[in-house]
Amino acid sequence: MSEVTETNIPSGTRREQFAEFWFYFKENRGAVIGLAVFVLVVIAAVLAPVLSPFDPDAQYRDALLAAPMTDSAHGHFWLGTDAVGRDLLSRLLYGARYSLFIGVVVVVLSLSVGVILGLLAGWFGGWVDTIIMRVMDVILAFPSLLLALVFVAILGPGLTNAMIAIALVMQPHFARLTRAAVLSEKNKDYVMAARVAGAGNMRLMFRTVLPNCLAPLIVQATLSFSNAILDAAALGFLGLGAQPPTPEWGTMLSEAREFILRAWWVVTFPGLAILISVLAINLMGDGLRDALDPKLKRS
Amino acid sequence: MSAPLIEARDLRVTFDIRRASDLPWSTPPRLRAVNGVSFALEEGKTLGIVGESGCGKSTLARALIQMLPAEGQVIWQGETDLLELSPRQMLKYRSDIQMIFQDPLASLDPRMTVGEIIAEPLRTHRPKMGRKERREKVRQVMEKVGLLPNQINRYPHEFSGGQCQRIGIARALVVEPKLLICDEPVSALDVSIQAQVIALLEDLRRDLGLTIIFIAHDLSVVRHVCDEVMVLYLGRMMEAGPTERLFTAPQHPYTQALLSAVPIPDPEVERSKKLIALEGDLPSPLNPPSGCPLRTRCPRASEICASEPPTATVEGREVHCHHPGPAPEVQAVLAER
Numbered sequence: 001m002s003e004v005t006e007t008n009i010p011s012g013t014r015r016e017q018f019a020e021f022w023f024y025f026k027e028n029r030g031a032v033i034g035l036a037v038f039v040l041v042v043i044a045a046v047l048a049p050v051l052s053p054f055d056p057d058a059q060y061r062d063a064l065l066a067a068p069m070t071d072s073a074h075g076h077f078w079l080g081t082d083a084v085g086r087d088l089l090s091r092l093l094y095g096a097r098y099s100l101f102i103g104v105v106v107v108v109l110s111l112s113v114g115v116i117l118g119l120l121a122g123w124f125g126g127w128v129d130t131i132i133m134r135v136m137d138v139i140l141a142f143p144s145l146l147l148a149l150v151f152v153a154i155l156g157p158g159l160t161n162a163m164i165a166i167a168l169v170m171q172p173h174f175a176r177l178t179r180a181a182v183l184s185e186k187n188k189d190y191v192m193a194a195r196v197a198g199a200g201n202m203r204l205m206f207r208t209v210l211p212n213c214l215a216p217l218i219v220q221a222t223l224s225f226s227n228a229i230l231d232a233a234a235l236g237f238l239g240l241g242a243q244p245p246t247p248e249w250g251t252m253l254s255e256a257r258e259f260i261l262r263a264w265w266v267v268t269f270p271g272l273a274i275l276i277s278v279l280a281i282n283l284m285g286d287g288l289r290d291a292l293d294p295k296l297k298r299s
Numbered sequence: 300m301s302a303p304l305i306e307a308r309d310l311r312v313t314f315d316i317r318r319a320s321d322l323p324w325s326t327p328p329r330l331r332a333v334n335g336v337s338f339a340l341e342e343g344k345t346l347g348i349v350g351e352s353g354c355g356k357s358t359l360a361r362a363l364i365q366m367l368p369a370e371g372q373v374i375w376q377g378e379t380d381l382l383e384l385s386p387r388q389m390l391k392y393r394s395d396i397q398m399i400f401q402d403p404l405a406s407l408d409p410r411m412t413v414g415e416i417i418a419e420p421l422r423t424h425r426p427k428m429g430r431k432e433r434r435e436k437v438r439q440v441m442e443k444v445g446l447l448p449n450q451i452n453r454y455p456h457e458f459s460g461g462q463c464q465r466i467g468i469a470r471a472l473v474v475e476p477k478l479l480i481c482d483e484p485v486s487a488l489d490v491s492i493q494a495q496v497i498a499l500l501e502d503l504r505r506d507l508g509l510t511i512i513f514i515a516h517d518l519s520v521v522r523h524v525c526d527e528v529m530v531l532y533l534g535r536m537m538e539a540g541p542t543e544r545l546f547t548a549p550q551h552p553y554t555q556a557l558l559s560a561v562p563i564p565d566p567e568v569e570r571s572k573k574l575i576a577l578e579g580d581l582p583s584p585l586n587p588p589s590g591c592p593l594r595t596r597c598p599r600a601s602e603i604c605a606s607e608p609p610t611a612t613v614e615g616r617e618v619h620c621h622h623p624g625p626a627p628e629v630q631a632v633l634a635e636r
Contacts, residue, residue, distance in 0.1 A: 189406035196364060197470065198393045198423035211410040 024291035031287020037280035045096035052090035053078070056247045060085040065263045080265040082256060088265065091247035092273050098248045099229045099277060102163055106228035107221050109167035114174025115210070115217065121175065122182030123205050133179065136172035144169045145234055152240040159232075159248070162241040166231045170224050177220055181213030215292045222285035226278040233274050249274050302377025303339040304510050305363070305396075305478055310336045310371040312355070312362045312534075316585065328585050332358040333369070334534040340527070342477070345504065345511040347525030347542065349518060349557070351581065355534040356514045357401075360480045363512070364396050365389055394424040397471035401483040403463035407455035413466055414451035417441065420474045440469045444499060461492035465499070472503065480512045485520060497524060518561050522546050530554050533584055533592040535608075540616025550616075550623040552597050553577075591621065 026032055044051065053075055054060075060081065063072045068080040068088075079088040121132040139147065151165035185191065186209055194208045235241035236250025237257075244251055249270045256266035311334055317327040333355045340346045348356050362369035365381065373381040375392060384392070397420070400406035407416055417437045421428055428436070438448045444465045455463055464484060471479055481500070485493040497520060504511055515521050521528055522542055529539040530553060538551035549555045556577050563569045577596040582588055588595045594604035599622040609621045 189400050189402055190408045192366060193398070193400060193406045193467070193470070194408065194419060195366065196393070196398045197420040198390060199419065200423070203423070208408055212408070 021291050025287050028287040028290055030283040034280040034283030038284055041096050041277050044093050045100050048093040052093045054087035054090040056091045056094040057245055068265050079269050082266050083259055088269055094247045095249045102232040103225040103228045105163050106167045107225050110171035111174050111221055114171040115178045118175035118178025119205050122179040136175050139172045157240045159242040162232055162235045166228050177216050182209055185209050185212050219289040222288055226281035230278050304342040306339040306374040308337050308372040310369055312358050312367055312369045330585050332534050336536050342510050343508055344526045345513055345524055347521035347528040348514045349521055350531035354531045357482050360482050360514055394474040395477045397476040398480045399467050399471050399484045402487050403460050403467055406467055412452050417469045417473055424474050440473045444469045460488050464496050478510045482514050533587050535592050536619055538618050548625055550618040551620045552599050553593050555626045
């Protein structure tokens with residue numbers, strides 16, 4: 001009997017925790033819509049080869065700048081074609097892959113570096129704290145896009161360098177957030193108890209303090225995800241991010257700039273794609289914050 | 300007689316209080332949280348440390364286990380001065396000295412299960428112990444402190460205060476320490492739960508031969524649990540000695556005042572008893588009175604109290620007062636009990 005309850009309890013509490021989280025999350029209708037749209041974007045990205053009617057790089061010279069919903073000898077162009085006759089819908093679907101990829105890589109990079117720096121600064125304090133946080137302040141003092149531009153200019157244009165630059169610019173936010181959380185946690189009794197139990201600095205930092213600082217970091221990570229997509233699109237638009245013919249949304253916008261007045265669809269659809277996915281992720285992040293922050297919970 | 304398990308000699312803890320508004324080159328004011336405390340505790344005995352809030356009880360406990368930088372000496376088993384050890388050398392002794400905290404829930408990591416919390420000391424102090432063996436050990440200890448083994452995978456917030464304190468005790472006992480420091484282990488608990496936890500501590504002490512340093516501000520609890528008592532005021536020792544003698548015949552005016560403030564569960568006596576009230580407020584520990592720290596509030600204060608810090612021994616116990624002696628009105632009340 002005791003064996004049975006024992007195996008049931010942990011899964012039960014995890015499930016309970018999730019149920020509680022979901023209860024608060026679904027209160028926020030915007031967050032649920034955001035989540036749904038985000039799931040759609042993920043599906044589009046994963047199933048891009050299945051869903052897209054054309055090869056994203058194939059050019060149909062007899063259908064340059066075809067309007068949306070035009071039929072041609074090659075098939076139906078749902079969202080029209082761009083200046084060199086590539087199907088917009090296919091390119092947008094493949095572009096979703098790039099956007100998600102950029103979001104994930106940038107968030108992982110900036111999160112890991114920022115968390116480690118913030119943890120070191122908060123935990124050791126003193127001159128370690130001073131040096132790390134002053135460097136973070138310097139980075140924060142610049143407008144983020146401008147700094148990213150400078151980094152890309154130094155590293156050379158390209159998607160990889162653009163992601164590294166964006167991660168560098170975003171990482172101080174994570175460092176500050178982590179440091180603040182660590183400062184408030186590190187003087188609590190349970191940290192002292194772990195120290196008395198003989199835990200070393202490494203164990204105290206990563207095993208004791210860090211898991212208790214995660215809630216604000218998760219929220220910041222989701223919000224940074226959308227920012228990363230936006231910044232990457234901006235860099236792409238300026239010609240410093242993904243290089244053509246990559247079907248990255250920002251790059252697509254940049255290529256289509258000259259045809260704004262002649263063919264509205266070439267700029268509208270990539271722009272809408274960026275707008276909708278960034279909006280969805282931001283809404284989701286807001287909901288996540290409300291659900292994870294105990295101070296905002298109504299009991 | 301063998302050497303005492305732990306002996307403190309002239310232990311001092313000072314903090315530099317630097318405010319943000321101070322200039323960086325100014326000397327910050329110093330706070331002497333613990334000032335020249337000495338005691339010796341034999342194996343198997345229980346020492347009670349009592350005093351008002353802010354008198355340095357917890358600081359003293361933290362200094363003993365090197366959680367705060369301290370001056371003086373802490374002699375372990377008559378041989379090693381713990382204060383001279385490097386953190387790495389200290390690790391060997393950490394498992395011999397464990398601690399129980401005041402706020403039971405706050406002292407448990409909210410993200411760890413009870414099993415992980417109790418096993419944490421084993422991970423660092425017995426790294427060779429296998430996973431199975433560790434789990435077995437955790438179960439044994441849980442049983443010993445009155446927790447059900449099937450609660451091993453729960454999280455701290457699912458437990459009541461008393462149960463949380465049991466988890467804290469289990470964590471302290473899992474490495475089989477020789478000395479257990481209890482920092483107000485029951486003051487955050489309901490009275491009925493207090494009794495349970497104290498009974499548990501008593502049982503454990505008897506069964507495991509533990510030596511305990513018991514910090515409290517509840518005098519009746521201390522009287523019940525401790526063999527010896529030390530009274531602190533503003534980081535200094537006032538009176539120290541065997542519990543019964545200290546409680547029945549206090550010599551120091553501060554001890555007398557403390558004892559006379561303990562409520563008596565008989566309204567008749569309680570109403571008629573005379574309080575020895577100390578005048579005024581607790582002086583700022585940043586700027587304690589010269590000489591005897593109690594002199595600003597002491598009914599017996601005279602000129603010598605302002606000039607020299609008192610040291611005296613009366614009837615085999617330490618009474619740090621220039622004018623020690625029994626107080627008849629307190630004696631009468633104490634006799635009633």
